[in-house]
Amino acid sequence: MNADDVARYLRDNPDFLTQHHELFTQLTVPHPQHGGQAISLAERQLHALRDKIRQLELKLAELIRFGEENDDISTKVHRLAVALLEAGNPDVMRQALFNSLQEDFSVPHVALETWGLAGDVPRLSEALCRQLEALRLPYCGAPEHMELLACFGEAAPHVRSVALIPLRCQGVVFGVLALGSAEAERFYAEMGTLYLGRIGDLAAAALFALRA
Numbered sequence: 001m002n003a004d005d006v007a008r009y010l011r012d013n014p015d016f017l018t019q020h021h022e023l024f025t026q027l028t029v030p031h032p033q034h035g036g037q038a039i040s041l042a043e044r045q046l047h048a049l050r051d052k053i054r055q056l057e058l059k060l061a062e063l064i065r066f067g068e069e070n071d072d073i074s075t076k077v078h079r080l081a082v083a084l085l086e087a088g089n090p091d092v093m094r095q096a097l098f099n100s101l102q103e104d105f106s107v108p109h110v111a112l113e114t115w116g117l118a119g120d121v122p123r124l125s126e127a128l129c130r131q132l133e134a135l136r137l138p139y140c141g142a143p144e145h146m147e148l149l150a151c152f153g154e155a156a157p158h159v160r161s162v163a164l165i166p167l168r169c170q171g172v173v174f175g176v177l178a179l180g181s182a183e184a185e186r187f188y189a190e191m192g193t194l195y196l197g198r199i200g201d202l203a204a205a206a207l208f209a210l211r212a
Contacts, residue, residue: 073195076104080199084206093206101179101199109159109180111151112203114167116174117211124148132166133173138196139164140187143180152180161187165200169208177203 080100087093094112101107115122115129122129128147140163143149148164149156159180167175177200181187 076100077195077198077202079104081202084202087206087210090207090210093210097177097203097206107179108182109152109155111153111178111180112175113151113178114175114207114211116172117207119211120174123151132164132176135164135166135173138166138193138200140191140193140196141189142184148176148178149180151178155180158182160184163187163193163196165196165203167200167204167207169204175204175207 080097083096083100084093087096097112098110101110113122113124114120115124124132125147128145131145141161143159143162148162149159152159159182161181161184163179165177165179166173167177179187179196
């Protein structure tokens with residue numbers, strides 16, 4: 001009989017150790033943290049349970065932290081939604097959007113470009129507009145277009161990462177909300193874009209309603 005046979009027998013006969021409970025104190029195994037020290041099976045099981053509890057506590061703390069962060073972001077998005085609803089014209093709406101992103105969300109550089117609304121005089125090339133219209137989700141990462149960077153004005157040379165949020169209404173993209181940062185890792189390809197998308201939806205609905 002080898003070790004695999006013993007392990008198989010114990011799995012197939014779960015009552016074995018119940019019937020021979022004295023083995024818990026008679027058999028010893030290496031201490032999980034002190035290799036040269038032997039401890040009983042019961043003590044080893046206690047260490048395993050403590051490790052499991054520590055892992056669960058860390059996981060719970062992480063979930064609580066994520067929940068608190070999401071609550072904080074949701075509060076900021078709600079505050080933005082109220083500000084956009086209270087805006088009476090496109091200029092006030094634009095300023096409310098910029099204030100929220102820069103003050104609540106700590107985004108240093110914000111730009112808003114539209115080309116598909118009544119009265120628009122597009123500042124972006126047609127080729128770039130078509131690329132932005134093809135975005136299904138916000139783009140996050142290093143800036144790829146010098147033309148778009150120019151929208152940040154004097155801050156353009158310092159922007160090292162961007163989030164490009166397509167503004168869409170009734171399935172049609174008519175503009176882009178661009179967020180920029182001097183930190184290369186502020187907006188990165190693998191980051192979640194759920195709230196960015198929601199902010200874009202709010203901005204697009206408000207712009208469309210005020211410019212219609």
